[in-house]
Amino acid sequence: MNQNVPSYTGDIAAQQIDPAKEYSTENQEIAFSDEQHAIWADLFAGIHQPYLMEHICAEWKKGMELLALSPKGIPTVRHLIDHITPRTGWRIERTVVRYTLADDWYKKFAQRVFLITDYLRTRDQMEFTPEPDMFHDIFGHLPFLTQEFYATIEDKFAPAYMKATMEEREVIKRLAWYSTEFGLVVQDNRFTVFGAGIISGRKELTRAIMEFYRLGRDNVIDYSKDVYQQLNQHFLANKINLFRIIDGVNALHQKGQMSSADEGWNVVLGLYKSLGIKPEGIFGGEVILVPFDVETISRIPKTVYAFNPMLFVSRSLDEMEAILDSYLKPIAMRN
Numbered sequence: 001m002n003q004n005v006p007s008y009t010g011d012i013a014a015q016q017i018d019p020a021k022e023y024s025t026e027n028q029e030i031a032f033s034d035e036q037h038a039i040w041a042d043l044f045a046g047i048h049q050p051y052l053m054e055h056i057c058a059e060w061k062k063g064m065e066l067l068a069l070s071p072k073g074i075p076t077v078r079h080l081i082d083h084i085t086p087r088t089g090w091r092i093e094r095t096v097v098r099y100t101l102a103d104d105w106y107k108k109f110a111q112r113v114f115l116i117t118d119y120l121r122t123r124d125q126m127e128f129t130p131e132p133d134m135f136h137d138i139f140g141h142l143p144f145l146t147q148e149f150y151a152t153i154e155d156k157f158a159p160a161y162m163k164a165t166m167e168e169r170e171v172i173k174r175l176a177w178y179s180t181e182f183g184l185v186v187q188d189n190r191f192t193v194f195g196a197g198i199i200s201g202r203k204e205l206t207r208a209i210m211e212f213y214r215l216g217r218d219n220v221i222d223y224s225k226d227v228y229q230q231l232n233q234h235f236l237a238n239k240i241n242l243f244r245i246i247d248g249v250n251a252l253h254q255k256g257q258m259s260s261a262d263e264g265w266n267v268v269l270g271l272y273k274s275l276g277i278k279p280e281g282i283f284g285g286e287v288i289l290v291p292f293d294v295e296t297i298s299r300i301p302k303t304v305y306a307f308n309p310m311l312f313v314s315r316s317l318d319e320m321e322a323i324l325d326s327y328l329k330p331i332a333m334r335n
């Protein structure tokens, strides 16, 4: 191997917004090819299945109706703005950047602008793409953005990010990642999917749902009793091992060994072995569910873009909001 070539770590190359290369406000639309519309239609149909949809939270499904997306093709930016801006005040802008740097992203957020990339995944990335594409942005996030509660959540990040120290900014990025991108929430005493990163990726969505079922099957969670309370008890009983896993995942990530979604779980199983952790209980599946909590999330020092070994569950969307507030508000209120 060429020593001068840095090894791929699973991070996506971020890009700065260059106004000279961006879409103008007047011209946001793209003439997509038939094949691009067909890819959209197949992605849409792949996730819009009753056996998957029943595990997505109620607010996303309500938002899907409000957003009135066509299953047949990519919507225009005009359609998105018409269905979102009158409801929540948020605007949608297209960008040529595939993965916007957090600083640029939050500057737009502060103006209540949600960026959607002009990139669409290819046929061989139908199940999962580590790079967020326009299907992720539109299908995963925008149904939520038709509703005030989501606008309120998204409104919290930018004011805190602008005043945060570099260290706090890393925590803020993580909090956004494990809530709006990869969060889960309890509804009707069931685990449901809230994060756009899970909703827009069939592989991620299936992996989460399989874990919901496994927890019941392996008697880790009794779905006839309070599921959040049980999850919290498992968390408290296993906190030391969970933190050892987080530290281990980070060490492996630094070595570039967490870069593949396919191999990710095998890497974690290897870690279990070296740490002497038995793959049972909350560690018995292919993802670990833990309560959404700032202390645990800020311990994850780096986001593993290609693979998330842990997903965070909120007791309710109100509680997720309260936990976000507990960290973000004091920072946002600084002089």
Ligand SMILES: [Fe+2]
Pocket: 132, 136, 137, 141, 181, 196, 197
């Ligand atoms: Fe996203």
